[in-house]
Amino acid sequence: MSQNDPSSQPSDFIREIIDEHIRSNRFGGRVATRFPPEPNGYPHIGHAKSVCLNFGIAAQYGGTCNLRMDDTDPSGETLEYVESIIDNVKWLGFDWGDRLYYASDYYDQLYEFALELIRRGKAYVCDLNADRIREYRGTLTEPGRESPYRDRSIEENLDLFRRMRTGEFADGTRVLRAKIDMASPNITLRDPVMYRIKKAFHYRTGDRWCIYPMYDFAHCLSDSLENITHSICTLEFENNRPLYDWFLDTLELESHPRQIEFARLNLSYTVLSKRRLIELVEGHYVRGWDDPRMPTLAGLRRRGYTPEAIRNFCERIGVAKNDSLIDITLLEHCVREDLNDRAPRVLAVLQPLRVVIVNYPEDLVEEFDCPYHPQRPEMGSRKVPFSRVLYIERDDFLENPPKKFFRLAPGREVRLRYGYFLKCLDVIKDPETAEVVEVHCSYDPETRSGFAPDGRKVDATIHWVSAEHALHAEVRLYDRLFQVANPLEGKADFIEHLNPKSLEILKSCRVEASLATAAPGSWFQFERMGYFCVDKDSSPGNPVFNRTATLRDSWAKIAEKGKK
Ligand code: ATP
Ligand code: MG
Numbered sequence: 001m002s003q004n005d006p007s008s009q010p011s012d013f014i015r016e017i018i019d020e021h022i023r024s025n026r027f028g029g030r031v032a033t034r035f036p037p038e039p040n041g042y043p044h045i046g047h048a049k050s051v052c053l054n055f056g057i058a059a060q061y062g063g064t065c066n067l068r069m070d071d072t073d074p075s076g077e078t079l080e081y082v083e084s085i086i087d088n089v090k091w092l093g094f095d096w097g098d099r100l101y102y103a104s105d106y107y108d109q110l111y112e113f114a115l116e117l118i119r120r121g122k123a124y125v126c127d128l129n130a131d132r133i134r135e136y137r138g139t140l141t142e143p144g145r146e147s148p149y150r151d152r153s154i155e156e157n158l159d160l161f162r163r164m165r166t167g168e169f170a171d172g173t174r175v176l177r178a179k180i181d182m183a184s185p186n187i188t189l190r191d192p193v194m195y196r197i198k199k200a201f202h203y204r205t206g207d208r209w210c211i212y213p214m215y216d217f218a219h220c221l222s223d224s225l226e227n228i229t230h231s232i233c234t235l236e237f238e239n240n241r242p243l244y245d246w247f248l249d250t251l252e253l254e255s256h257p258r259q260i261e262f263a264r265l266n267l268s269y270t271v272l273s274k275r276r277l278i279e280l281v282e283g284h285y286v287r288g289w290d291d292p293r294m295p296t297l298a299g300l301r302r303r304g305y306t307p308e309a310i311r312n313f314c315e316r317i318g319v320a321k322n323d324s325l326i327d328i329t330l331l332e333h334c335v336r337e338d339l340n341d342r343a344p345r346v347l348a349v350l351q352p353l354r355v356v357i358v359n360y361p362e363d364l365v366e367e368f369d370c371p372y373h374p375q376r377p378e379m380g381s382r383k384v385p386f387s388r389v390l391y392i393e394r395d396d397f398l399e400n401p402p403k404k405f406f407r408l409a410p411g412r413e414v415r416l417r418y419g420y421f422l423k424c425l426d427v428i429k430d431p432e433t434a435e436v437v438e439v440h441c442s443y444d445p446e447t448r449s450g451f452a453p454d455g456r457k458v459d460a461t462i463h464w465v466s467a468e469h470a471l472h473a474e475v476r477l478y479d480r481l482f483q484v485a486n487p488l489e490g491k492a493d494f495i496e497h498l499n500p501k502s503l504e505i506l507k508s509c510r511v512e513a514s515l516a517t518a519a520p521g522s523w524f525q526f527e528r529m530g531y532f533c534v535d536k537d538s539s540p541g542n543p544v545f546n547r548t549a550t551l552r553d554s555w556a557k558i559a560e561k562g563k564k
Contacts, residue, residue, distance in 0.1 A: 041081060116251060127174050175195060180192070369384075
């Protein structure tokens with residue numbers, strides 16, 4: 001497939017920068033990237049963009065890409081999240097070899113770097129509390145003021161910092177700050193905090209540390225320790241680049257990666273921020289991190305999205321320097337395109353209506369040989385039983401059809417998929433509710449081929465299953481998680497924009513018997529109904545399906561209109 005062939009990768013501004021570095025031999029021709037998630041939530045489709053970019057670039061340039069847990073904040077980081085990241089990046093199809101790293105493994109070295117900055121007179125212990133530090137920092141239009149602790153001696157700073165480490169001081173009473181420039185127009189450079197006291201248990205280092213490095217300090221040094229050449233991150237870190245460079249230059253480190261920023265993925269009708277996704281999970285607005293409505297990779301995967309579809313999506317959106325909102329129909333289009341190619345076609349009736357074929361022999365069962373894919377004979381076929389009592393889709397019948405309804409109605413003839421012509425003779429109603437509960441039909445034995453020898457035509461072909469042979473199934477239909485394209489826009493809490501109809505559970509579906517052995521995670525096209533995948537809640541004989549996507553491709557329509 002083209003999306004897996006790195007040479008087919010279209011260029012972008014990041015690759016142009018790398019090409020230039022290769023021409024100028026800036027890193028000795030080397031390309032080393034990393035994907036550095038913080039394990040404080042499950043990875044989402046936005047992370048996939050970064051994963052595809054970092055691993056994709058490494059593959060394209062014959063370089064390496066590390067997976068690094070950026071775990072320098074004890075609060076909220078867990079092993080469960082680490083595992084979800086490892087599992088999902090692997091699932092996406094990427095391999096970091098033996099280069100799985102943890103920023104928490106660098107704590108000793110980071111501490112040494114901090115001591116070194118103190119020794120060079122470039123860092124000091126400050127006793128201002130968080131509010132005071134903010135006050136002293138100034139604003140975009142006003143310079144900051146220097147901390148009264150800024151001119152402590154190197155000895156005093158070394159002593160205080162060591163005592164911070166041994167736990168002598170309470171949380172929030174002291175921090176270590178870089179000594180840069182309180183008047184810098186770039187606020188990030190106004191003596192940023194490097195270390196804070198936080199007497200908290202870390203999921204990997206336990207109680208070994210009670211001071212933790214700040215992201216800006218830890219991140220660039222972790223990159224340098226791993227000999228990264230290109231440190232690719234999202235735009236919000238653009239202002240931090242001078243600080244990133246300051247740490248590396250001040251410490252005179254040989255390995256000085258180049259930071260390059262790109263626009264993060266924003267996707268319509270969902271939210272891509274771990275903090276908000278945690279809110280959805282903890283508030284039970286969804287059924288967990290892998291709820292098929294979630295934009296997490298675990299959710300998309302359970303929904304039936306394929307790694308190929310997601311990688312293809314990431315390739316199509318490309319990378320840019322400006323923030324934009326990507327239309328979710330493009331993601332849906334990518335999964336349809338992939339599943340159209342690979343999903344076996346099967347018959348399933350989601351909202352069953354009983355049909356009795358009055359002229360079909362009581363005890364006859366025919367078997368139709370039905371191919372799994374119309375264009376791919378190599379996918380083979382299966383036998384589907386046909387008998388006197390069928391189920392058809394309730395929507396495929398109307399007692400009083402309007403003009404443009406061509407499917408089954410009293411007196412009307414349709415074709416059954418893979419089989420006979422069927423004509424509606426009569427309807428049976430529930431005496432109390434007047435609801436149609438059964439339709440009586442006749443079939444034409446001469447039309448087994450799907451065509452009438454006398455040349456008469458029908459206007460519709462409908463799907464069906466044999467009542468006696470079909471399997472009961474639960475089918476979960478999903479819709480957009482939010483009702484509005486951008487749930488974060490405006491004053492309302494994003495929770496208020498949740499789509500109350502994002503999940504519909506159908507419990508009395510009937511699917512063809514061949515699906516009894518379908519493995520969780522496998523995909524199918526239910527003919528005329530969409531793409532579905534077997535959920536892990538299935539048990540033998542009781543399959544549960546998730547609707548991955550309908551057959552209606554609104555992206556293709558938008559793209560078509562664009563061409564005209
Ligand atoms: P969130 O706001 O969801 O918590 P984050 O940026 O804090 O996201 P990290 O775990 O720090 O999450 O991200 C790991 C990597 O993934 C970073 O390099 C980050 O730039 C990238 N990333 C995160 N979200 C997106 C996104 N929406 N689009 C592209 N890249 C992203
Ligand atoms: Mg983060």
